[in-house]
Amino acid sequence: MSLSVRSKPYIIPEYSLTGDLLSYLTCPLQYRYQNKATLPPSMPVQLWFGNFIHGVMEEAYLRWDEHHWKDFPWDWETQIRPVELEINKRMRSRGLNPPPNLFCTFEGGNDNPGLCPDHHHPHKLVASIRAEKAINTWGPHLFPLIDDAEVRLKGIRDMPRYQKDVSRSNYYGVTGIVDVLSSVQLEEATPDNLIIKYLHRNPEFKKKIRKLDSYEIIVDYKGMNRPVPGSPSWLHHQWQVQTYAWLRSLQPDSKPVLVGILFYINELHRFKKDLEELKGEVINHQTDIMPDGDDLELLMNWKSRTSPPDLSQSYQNLRSIRIIPIEDDSLHESLRAFDSVVGDIEENINCEVDGCGIQNSWNPQPERRTCDACDFRTFCSNPAGGTKPTVP
Numbered sequence: 001m002s003l004s005v006r007s008k009p010y011i012i013p014e015y016s017l018t019g020d021l022l023s024y025l026t027c028p029l030q031y032r033y034q035n036k037a038t039l040p041p042s043m044p045v046q047l048w049f050g051n052f053i054h055g056v057m058e059e060a061y062l063r064w065d066e067h068h069w070k071d072f073p074w075d076w077e078t079q080i081r082p083v084e085l086e087i088n089k090r091m092r093s094r095g096l097n098p099p100p101n102l103f104c105t106f107e108g109g110n111d112n113p114g115l116c117p118d119h120h121h122p123h124k125l126v127a128s129i130r131a132e133k134a135i136n137t138w139g140p141h142l143f144p145l146i147d148d149a150e151v152r153l154k155g156i157r158d159m160p161r162y163q164k165d166v167s168r169s170n171y172y173g174v175t176g177i178v179d180v181l182s183s184v185q186l187e188e189a190t191p192d193n194l195i196i197k198y199l200h201r202n203p204e205f206k207k208k209i210r211k212l213d214s215y216e217i218i219v220d221y222k223g224m225n226r227p228v229p230g231s232p233s234w235l236h237h238q239w240q241v242q243t244y245a246w247l248r249s250l251q252p253d254s255k256p257v258l259v260g261i262l263f264y265i266n267e268l269h270r271f272k273k274d275l276e277e278l279k280g281e282v283i284n285h286q287t288d289i290m291p292d293g294d295d296l297e298l299l300m301n302w303k304s305r306t307s308p309p310d311l312s313q314s315y316q317n318l319r320s321i322r323i324i325p326i327e328d329d330s331l332h333e334s335l336r337a338f339d340s341v342v343g344d345i346e347e348n349i350n351c352e353v354d355g356c357g358i359q360n361s362w363n364p365q366p367e368r369r370t371c372d373a374c375d376f377r378t379f380c381s382n383p384a385g386g387t388k389p390t391v392p
């Protein structure tokens with residue numbers, strides 16, 4: 001009698017575009033430690049803030065809609081703070097605790113006094129300063145255009161470099177979440193809507209819009225500064241938006257996606273380090289949004305010893321918004337690029353399963369800014385700037 005062998009469970013690995021693929025591209029080894037370790041969950045600052053700002057904007061939109069809070073600016077303590085606490089609660093239940101000094105967890109009463117030395121009231125720390133700016137800058141223009149918030153996208157693709165009996169699966173899943181703006185809402189918007197103004201200044205958008213009756217725009221938020229054109233992040237964000245457009249097109253109720261909009265939230269409030277970075281980009285003519293007039297003068301005359309000057313609101317807004325036209329060519333190029341990233345991740349997993357060890361299976365990709373904020377730098381084999389821990 002022959003015994004039947006139980007077959008391996010059939011799994012389709014699922015990759016989130018931002019949580020997995022962009023994370024992996026930032027540093028494969030950090031991604032491995034973050035996602036696949038049995039270590040306690042710990043989040044690098046940027047990833048935590050990215051999740052937080054996404055949640056805050058969604059929840060703020062829901063409250064704007066439900067409570068008819070149409071008057072801006074919203075008050076931080078009574079309107080924005082409850083949104084932040086709600087999102088922090090949800091993130092903590094998923095094991096995502098705020099990195100120290102980024103967010104005050106004080107909730108009032110004696111139950112949850114928070115971590116700040118003076119714990120009698122909430123503190124507006126970095127994450128809150130930026131959340132407030134994001135809501136009060138983009139909320140009035142963005143919320144009226146949203147047709148569908150937090151739309152979950154999902155698609156299945158062939159597993160790249162598939163090998164029978166070696167690959168985990170012949171398919172993989174890719175997921176993402178976006179807000180969707182519709183042409184109906186865009187046409188009904190008031191003439192002073194800033195997002196519409198920026199869209200109409202974009203030549204590709206104007207050309208495309210002429211050919212279509214109804215269309216959509218997808219929106220995502222980034223808890224970071226605007227990257228330098230041509231840099232890896234600049235390109236990866238472009239891939240992300242194109243891939244989201246492809247995923248959206250698979251949904252039966254969708255209209256053609258004309259453009260994607262990314263909001264770089266950190267541009268709305270700059271700390272010293274951000275301003276130093278911007279100054280460097282301006283001196284080297286690296287950025288696509290150059291300051292002029294007073295902004296240029298303020299920036300060039302600023303010395304790092306002094307507190308950062310206030311650049312004009314319109315300059316900050318322009319730097320914060322990035323409009324990315326959806327094109328067939330770049331869409332397919334992006335899908336191919338992410339296929340290849342999945343291929344690499346799967347290879348790293350197989351290598352680790354075969355006993356190569358973590359550090360030999362997943363390459364560190366040292367980049368100063370990522371390594372400085374990386375929780376794993378003390379046992380990483382190759383962090384930028386050596387193994388000595390620094391303050392993020």
Ligand code: SF4
Nearest residue numbers: 027364371374380383
């Ligand atoms: S220290 Fe740098 S290279 Fe090492 S895992 Fe962290 S981000 Fe990657």
Ligand SMILES: [Zn+2]
Nearest residue numbers: 104114116123
């Ligand atoms: Zn506090």
